[in-house]
Amino acid sequence: MSLEDAFEEPAFVPYLAAGDPDFDSSLAYVEALARGGADVIELGLPFSEPIAEGPTIQQAVVRSLEGGMTPERFFEFVEALDVDVPLVCMTYYNLIYQFGPEGSEPVRPFVERAAEVGIEGFVVPDLPAEEADLLRTYCDEFGLDLIFIIAPTTVGERLKRMMEHVSGYVYVQARLGVTGARADISEQTEETLARLEAYDVPKAVGFGISTGEHAEEVIAAGADGVIVGSALVDIVAKGHENGDSVDATAAKLQSLAAELKAGALAGMKRRPRPEGT
Numbered sequence: 396m397s398l399e400d401a402f403e404e405p406a407f408v409p410y411l412a413a414g415d416p417d418f419d420s421s422l423a424y425v426e427a428l429a430r431g432g433a434d435v436i437e438l439g440l441p442f443s444e445p446i447a448e449g450p451t452i453q454q455a456v457v458r459s460l461e462g463g464m465t466p467e468r469f470f471e472f473v474e475a476l477d478v479d480v481p482l483v484c485m486t487y488y489n490l491i492y493q494f495g496p497e498g499s500e501p502v503r504p505f506v507e508r509a510a511e512v513g514i515e516g517f518v519v520p521d522l523p524a525e526e527a528d529l530l531r532t533y534c535d536e537f538g539l540d541l542i543f544i545i546a547p548t549t550v551g552e553r554l555k556r557m558m559e560h561v562s563g564y565v566y567v568q569a570r571l572g573v574t575g576a577r578a579d580i581s582e583q584t585e586e587t588l589a590r591l592e593a594y595d596v597p598k599a600v601g602f603g604i605s606t607g608e609h610a611e612e613v614i615a616a617g618a619d620g621v622i623v624g625s626a627l628v629d630i631v632a633k634g635h636e637n638g639d640s641v642d643a644t645a646a647k648l649q650s651l652a653a654e655l656k657a658g659a660l661a662g663m664k665r666r667p668r669p670e671g672t
Contacts, residue, residue, distance in 0.1 A: 398563035402597035405659035406434035406620030412455040414464035427645035429478040431652025440486035451625040481515040506533040516540030524556040547583040564597040607658030614662025
């Protein structure tokens with residue numbers, strides 16, 4: 396299934412840091428999200444300087460790195476997963492650029508290896524659209540999508556440049572700042588979705604979504620999907636801190652995933668029907 400095909404109905408797109416808090420537990424947690432209704436799963440390949448992340452995901456990155464996660468270990472993780480939904484790698488450009496044997500051309504080895512293990516696309520928060528030509532070229536060569544994060548402040552030529560490169564779906568940043576669960580949904584979401592209405596690519600909203608009610612509201616506002624990270628990572632963190640069993644934590648993840656997917660579907664029912672239908 397392609398990424399765009401995953402958005403045939405309102406999509407639930409969860410994020411977890413691969414390897415948090417360890418390889419085997421993380422496998423179980425990602426598979427629980429798939430059972431809970433995930434349509435696409437974003438897997439974080441941890442980087443030591445995650446500039447787009449709030450405290451919750453920063454701590455997940457630390458746990459993952461301390462557990463031995465590396466780019467090659469990440470690819471082994473993807474190969475070991477037993478899920479039937481598209482997988483997206485969310486990471487930082489330095490890891491993509493530096494991967495591969497000494498003397499190899501930059502970027503190509505990472506994209507080729509990702510394609511081999513079944514990754515469908517990339518989210519690279521620190522890669523400007525103006526410098527994305529090389530990654531876009533290799534994504535095209537190996538059949539992967541390149542997803543850009545569109546902020547509330549992304550307008551004009553910068554927005555146009557991003558949309559020239561984007562494929563799969565657009566990651567719509569619901570509010571300014573870093574990732575993290577919030578108690579409400581930003582009013583900036585509808586404004587950003589309106590700016591993207593002319594572009595024929597699925598729009599998935601992230602940053603701050605943590606409940607089924609949030610998911611319903613975002614889809615009702617016109618989004619094609621919801622991206623949820625911190626609320627799920629928080630379950631992993633609390634389970635780890637409390638010494639809960641992997642099965643218990645996985646069950647909580649599956650339950651919240653089901654709630655978020657149900658909220659997304661409910662939001663679709665709240666949209667106004669087109670005239671004449």
